[in-house]
Amino acid sequence: NDGRIQTGVQQWAGTYYYFDPTTYLRVDNDYRQAQWGDWYLFGNDGRIQTGVQQWAGTYYYFDPTTYLRVDNDYRQAQWGDWYLFGNDGRILSGLQNWQGQTYYFDPITYKKVVNTDITVNNVKYHLDNNGIAKQVSNVDAKVDRALSQRGVPYVWGGNTPAGFDCSGLVQWAYGLDAGHRTTYQQATLGTHKHDVMNAPKGSLLFFGSDGAPYHVAISLGNGTYVHAPEPGDVVKIGYSKYFTPSFYINM
Template identity: 40%
Template sequence: MLDAAMFAEPLRQLVAALGTGVLAPGNPAETIRAAADAVDAARRGSTAATEAVRTHWEGSGAAAAVDATGRVQQSMGMLTDDADDFARLVESAGGKVQSASTRLLGLVDSLERRARAFGSELFTPAGLLTMLPVAAGHLGRGLEIVARTRADLRSDTDAMAALGRRIAPASVTTTSDPATAERLSVSPVSGGVPITLPDGSVAYAPNERAAKAVRAALSQRGVPYLWGGTTPAGFDCSGFTRWAYRQAGLDLPRLAQDQDTAGIRVSQAQLQPGDLAVWSGHVAMYIGNDQMIEAGDPVGVSPVRTTNLDQTFEGFFRPR
């Protein structure tokens, strides 16, 4: 049966895909803080033991023991601080999603009230001609909220990644998957074109055209999101990747879901700078070293992923 609620169904799907952002009991932030409290308690106990050593033990052995204990206590203190930072990032991300969800629900309520105001005239030709543009406008505002939230969450994701690198430096990270190890390597490849990434690492594009596209994309970091935008005044996702490849002499299709037709499919283990990650309604460019760049609000770099709201991931593609 047709009713006013049907106009708000696309917005409800956005709400469902985004989630509430409410952190349930036992969430990561709560668990991490509990563990940090235990580490801090152990650090305080270690401090008391060190004072006992200073009082009752003398000589080079005592000095070495005190020095070693001091280093352990310093590491425990840093671990506690890092855990607290991580917990705050989790709570920050949850708060951003919760705020966006509240605004989306406000749009649902607004749209349903507008539709109900038509009464029995809603599904007449005149009612539909008036109501459909209103529904499209509400949906557009909802998509903008989601895009902004995704961009806001990217800063938390980047901060978490940086925190992870500080806790477990990449220089000691190992992997048992040879394909993954090769993909994450920053070593020069035969005939590769070097690209310096924003984090200071160097990636190697397979050719000059891919390198030009990546460099063009990186030059637009900070450009705001603009629905339908195709220039440095503002980009949407496919407008951004299309513009970057145009600077390298290759014209990609306009729509995100069509840009896979301009290349060959590759696996995640085969990714090279310049490859595209394509969803049913979004596209991003791989820039190397397990990172990609995409149009958000603003254009920014994020870790490689294969999820994007409730969109279908089409795969990774290499333009040609």
């Protein structure tokens, strides 16, 4: 307003620009510190930037009112989607804690993931319709794996979804090695317990004597189990009160 050349952040034509203190030229595509100490991002036409912006190999969010970088907040982009930004302002992905809950953000889209199961570092999580992540125990995951095969036919020697025998279903659901393929071998996986009506979910139920079991099933708790019964049948749920196991092993 006195005709002198300007430097730093300056208001012009309804927005803000940054002019280099040495060259006096407008600065484009850079993150610069204003004369009052705060930092701002300027675009390829020199205008100050707001919303989600790509910079230095990642994304940041700049407040539409203050133009400042936003840290530690969950913000809505100018196109409507929501993103989480960390304590250095960078967009976050993977498992993240926010306001006392854990969420998962897609590593490619950066958006919150909902209504699905994920596995991170060999740990399984369920993401509900709000995206809140709850860890699924290994036992639950393995029981669910076995239950997913209900209706698959019994096949002698089978240990794939094409067909299972009793120990083949256990081997497949629990990911056991070849040394624990048979019912007899699986009976060596732990201590034999005989209060079978109290067998917890995920334990292995054995039928026959301690030294010579002839059938194995996976406990669902409360006196029920999933198993591959016999030739001509399919993987299904059974009941201890009708076909009672002799002992069980906790897994």
